[in-house]
Amino acid sequence: MASRPLDERTVTALVAAATAAPSMHNAQPWRFHYRGAEHLLLLRADPERAMPHSDPGDRSLHIGCGAALFNLRVAAAHADLVADTGLLPDPGDPLLLAAVRLSAPLPHRPADTELSRLHPAISRRRTSRHPFAERDLPGEVRTTLENAAAQEGAELVFPGAWHAETVLDLVRDAESRDLADPGAEEDVVRWTRLGAEADTAVDGVPEYAFGPRKQDGRAPVRDFAGRRAVADRGTTAFEDVPHLALLSTRGEGPADWLRAGQALERVLLEATLADLATSLTSHALEDRELRLLARDPASGTGQVHMVLRLGYGPRGPATPRRPVRDVLEIT
Structure with missing residues (x-):
């Protein structure tokens, strides 16, 4: 010691x-x-x-x-x-x-x-809400990311075409449910920062990190602006065939969630070192019914905790962080 x-x-x-x-x-x-x-x-x-x-x-x-x-x-x-x-x-x-x-x-x-x-x-990792190139991921990179998740007691699966289509359908289902739920935007509104607030924010998602609106394409990218206007924000086409990966654990409980978080970050850091851009969505996983449908159809087991979108493209801007003095106590 x-x-x-x-x-x-x-x-x-x-x-x-x-x-x-x-x-x-x-x-x-x-x-x-x-x-x-x-x-x-x-x-x-x-x-x-x-x-x-x-x-x-x-x-x-x-x-x-x-x-x-x-x-x-x-x-x-x-x-x-x-x-x-x-x-x-x-x-x-x-x-x-x-x-x-x-x-x-x-x-x-x-x-x-x-x-x-x-x-x-750690300092280079970003969440990118921009389009990625229509370029495949090398097999050795996929293996590295799969091994990273396994080292933390989780599993990373690159779904086949049919499974990926199911996941994309679940994302669309989640978006449709939001439209019918008057409280769906409550958390998004609380944790997004628009206008001058974005320049001084220490948490939340500032408008400069929203990325462009999706004009076309099938990449799962959450639009944090919703119906709110954001100045100088353009629209563009995203990937038609996004590269997705699903992170899961066998169990479902607080310890499993903590392991999933460690595995997620290990995967993201390895992806960053491999010069990949990354984004995350749990939109289709926030509802337990949808989350169960995201499982690997071949095994039908495990608990999916995160959908990762991986590719080559802009890394996205850094998002703000609270000062360490606000989150750390030393005795």
Whole structure:
């Protein structure tokens, strides 16, 4: 174990890397507490940033926090630290999602070099809501991404044509359901930033990250503007045959969601290093009935947690982040 607590600068750097993770509507639903005497960094859910309409069971909240946890592990390895991670360490405290004990490496327990290799991708990863080129993904890249998910206890599947068509139909079904649901836009409106607010935002999706409106094409891209006008926003055609991947776990529960989030971020960082642009959608998965239909039709098992769209194209702009001082407590 480390002989002394980490200095504030190191802890701040670890949490800054963690908070670069993606989360639903960029709500950043996490808080951190570093207990120096125990060398322990705690990850907690922030219920004030939950989405009761879109995410009533907090599944997406856990996935976002799991992605932040993975970034924390990567940053710890980059800082030559060993991170012993426990999920849901206190059954009596469901908001406490993970406890990470940080220690100096030993000859028989070195820092994880495979995780450290991913560190440059943390700052480069973006969510792109732009069209991607009609260009296939190399087989070796697909294998790398599949292995990344497997290393975190999840499965990444590149659906065949029929399965992909089903997923795209589910996305359209979700959009149709939204039109019939008067409260469907509640969370989107809360977490989007228009006009001058976009320039000073520290969370949410600012209008400059919306991307163009989809004029044509079948890529699953959520339009965060909805019916609201956004100045200087054009329209364009997207891919007719988008490259999709489905991330799933065997189980369905808070621990599975946290594993899914870690797997998701590992896949996204590997994709970034492979020069792929990425975007995410859980729109068709927010309704449990639709989520079950997204499963691999051959096996009919597993729980799909995220639909990834991958390809070659613009990476998209960085989205804002809350200052570390607002999410980190050190004692």
